[in-house]
Amino acid sequence: MRVKRAFVLAVVLCGMGGSAAAERAGAGGATGTEPVPAAGQESAQHRWRPLRSAEATATSYLQNDWNLYQENYHPSYVLDENPATAWVEGAKGFGENEAITLPLSALRSARALRLRIWNGYQKSMHLWTKNAMPRRVRVTVLDADEEEVTASETELTRTRGPQEVVVDLPRGRGLAAVRITILSVYPGLRFDDTCISDILVDVDSDVPYNPVAENAKHEALLKWVAGRKDQARYFASRPPEFPFAFSRFVSKKASGDRQAFKQRFAAREAIGKTLGPTRYKPVTKQSVKVLPDGLSEENNYAEDFAQLFKADRVALLETKDDVVSRSDDEDGNPRAWTSSARVARGPDQKAIQALAFEAKEVITERSTWSYDRNLLLVYDGDGRLQTLYRSVNNFSESEGEDDYDTVTDTDEIWSFVYDAAGKVREIDVDSLARHHRMYGKKAAREREDRRAKHVVYLGLPDKSS
């Protein structure tokens, strides 16, 4: 019985595999491989230019105790030109039929695509031999509509350093992504995890090259890698202000009763009436830098209240400003705002009982569209965030060809469950959504979900907890 675990301990028994960065720069191949022409150089038939990806996706990737904070194994690690990291599929067994997809810049036409693949886990000879690596793979090139442009099967060798796969493309067809599907593997000596350390993609095309886009994507990838490392360090350190018992939460979904939800949500009105007219800017002494994995998804907007879990860590500065914070997008354009807060206090006029404010995020492209959140935070007698009432207003993606601009209004109740140490160990989120379209005959028709949605976020214990 093989163990489903990629062995991360860096027991380096042999020299490192060829560095992808060195290969990109034109260095020769690593041990046991033929030198491969670097991007920008002529080979016998082709002139190669590198195509970058900011992120990769895969049908699965391994998540276990050896990779607590996803410092590794994520599919995007095949892009970082670092053989010490790898994509490790996460399916049971050897991962046949698991696939990794690299989105590429859209090209109208191209003669060929070259993949340079660092097969297996090339961090060390030990890891390379103990883990599995793909043997037979299907390489599929996709266009912007995710239609298959061409697909071919090829056999990878059990080689340290890079190996080259060239895919000739049909004339007149564009490309926008490449997918590698594992069909068979070289088993590892110990583990049944199939790994690919790096994949570099080059193209031979007459379409003018856009170095700005390629460089931007690679910089975004490197930024993600660096950010992931920072987060891992932060999770491992677990500072006192980190309000969560775990660094990762997993969600379990169920449905709830609509009427019961409405009755519970009505309590918000009564609490809202106790808010005073004075406006405040909430300030925390030490901020929570990173949210746990699983809670940090974009549509959770947990960052709105992540600093406000404990009332005794919050100082309220009286202000006349309507808006107390703003953050900008990557272009320096304002993107998100937070309003000043109104507060309800206890009988002693000191303890915070409730806090209400608004958050707004605006996406600006040709038009603008906003995501509005109205929050009411309710604290228990110990000053811990007990319940969050929230109304979220979103513009959904179109659901079909003729169904653009669906608006979704969602009311939510978040309930927090604490452990003995006063850290959040579970979060129950009930919500009820209403939808309406802005256009056409059905424009004014509002549709309410038949059931309330119930999601439980359970903390996932890890070694250090």
Next chain:
Amino acid sequence: MMGLALTLGLMAVTPAAPDRLGASACGDCHGTAFESWRSSAHAVSATNAIYRAGFRVEPRQFCVDCHTSTLARAEEGIGCASCHAAAREAGAPAAGHAVALRARADLRDPALCRDCHEFATPAFEEGAVRMTSLPMQRTYSEWLAYRAAGGAGTCQSCHMPGGDHGMRGAHDPDLLRRSLAVTVTDEASGARLTLASAGVGHGFPTGDLFRHLTVEVRAAGDAREDAWRVVDRMGRRFETRLDGATMRAYKVETADTALVPGVPRVVALGTGRGRLEWRVRYHYGSERDERRGVVTAEALFATLATGTIDGPSRARLGQGAPPRADYSASPRAAWPAFSRARSRRRRAELSLGSRATAALYSRSASR
């Protein structure tokens, strides 16, 4: 992106089978016009790479309404019926046609183009959409100002000479090159480019709000594509702001440096040592589009002029560079009289497509 007024009109046309309103059906009898149209940007208005990339980010009905003919197949883009079909109240179908047709005089009226090339920016907020006062496109207003300053010509006379349905415009790089005059001055005080639009009756660039020109330089002999450095950008810039009292966001235009007819723009290239290579590039999308890489570079850029500068008084224009413009004989010499105030006033006086759009949205967005 185009306004909605045209669509409003089309929605009321006499119902007919889509195939009979498709451009290919018209092509059976109007072959020359059909073949010209097939090479036009109108024919690919719903399928071109920039529209599709934009629509992927903003899948709005607002865009669909004007990038596709509501009467024929969506992929046909702006087809024959989009311009030639008349409103239902115009009467019975014309002889041999599926619908009533617009009168020839109407087809020659620039107001017909205004319907799709002048409209406001929508804001999707608080569960509804509202049309803001910021024009997303304003080519028609620019043309009005140009006319008011003494310019000659109409949309049709420039873009459809002799009735050419190819409707050459910004997507024809050769036309763009002919429409830009670049003069190089290389003196001890520094090298400069003087840019001016030539024979253009609106801003340059105009149309989509993200279009812009850049002047870029790099050391001659440095072949790296990423060695180019932008020294000037001509086009519109925007910012998102928030009214804190209402928590309502709005987009504002912070600058518009597109070339105005008859108003040259001088760009300093610096006084650095060594040979300098320069180029003027037309960008069809935003800088963000260029970073995303989802649109091919071929569709995003057109290089309009290039050259090298060796030193004072030794400038060399690149091959195919346009001739120096002579404005002394141009009726647009009075163009500097163009002012934003006048443009705004004229826009207010006219019933813009965006107004009809706003009316439509205010009705449909009411909840």
